[in-house]
Amino acid sequence: MLKKIIARNNITMHGTGSKSMFLVHGYGCDQNMWRFIIPQLKDEYKIILIDLVGSGKSDENSYDLDKYSSLDGYADDIIEICDALNLEDICLVGHSVSAMIGLLTAIKRPSLFKKLIMICPSPRYINSEDYFGGFSQNDIDNLMETLDSNYLGWSSAMAPVIMGNADRPELAAELEESFCQNNPEIARHFAKVTFLGDNRSDLKKLTTDTLIIQSNTDAIASIKVGQFVHDNIADSKLVVLETTGHCPHLSDPNQTVEAMKQYLT
Secondary structure (H helix, E strand, C coil): CHHHHHHHHCCEEECCCCEEEEEECCCCCCHHHHCCCHHHCCCCEEEEECCCCCCCCCCHHHCCCCHHHCCHHHHHHHHHHHHHCCCCCEEEEEECHHHHHHHHHHHHCHHHEEEEEEECCCCCCECECCECCCECHHHHHHHHHHHHHCHHHHHHHHHHHHHCCCCCHHHHHHHHHHHHCCCHHHHHHHHHHHHCCCCHHHHHHCCCEEEEEEEEECCCCCHHHHHHHHHHCCCCEEEEEEEECCCHHHHCHHHHHHHHHHHHC
């Protein structure tokens, strides 16, 4: 059973520390996106990395359209992995959509997790009368239309927007390559679950001690969104980094790790 779970999520482990840290990548990415922060944490933590099913080197055959029609399917996978590896008192770190997957995981099994770190989270991308998510319904409809008709074109156009840091085009190129390695049909399905989802009501259910790390400039999840998440999670902490883009763990790993370490100590 453990072998099957390891293969399904391409689980790898790093570090020699006595505490457990579980890192979960964002949409269209894979575990390689954490490579710059691992060296700074591996002495203190045993670090567990996964590829979400349908991403990276996970087992694509395990992708079930019904199971993964909501983020709960991914949350269930994480709980299953934690149980199979006998992990406890875990610090769960989720980037972007995986911040919401982490939220749902910690709500389902709060006893497993000691800390939750959300990097650039968004519980809802679409604006409403009393909420700013950053995108109109029309924006998201157009995004979905482009994804359906031209996934490679969408990847090429969106990667620089998501990554920011126009002066470092290699970062956007890496993200685009990561998008393009995924099965377009799965990527489109996961995009709908990600960009049409609404986890705002779940924020108040969380009891795990939480840190929100936010980029100062982020075209996907603005400071306003980070502030909303902070305001709706009891006793959470919010740190705004002097960084640009939606992937500070890639574009500025030192600032990201510093915020994590300050919180964890």
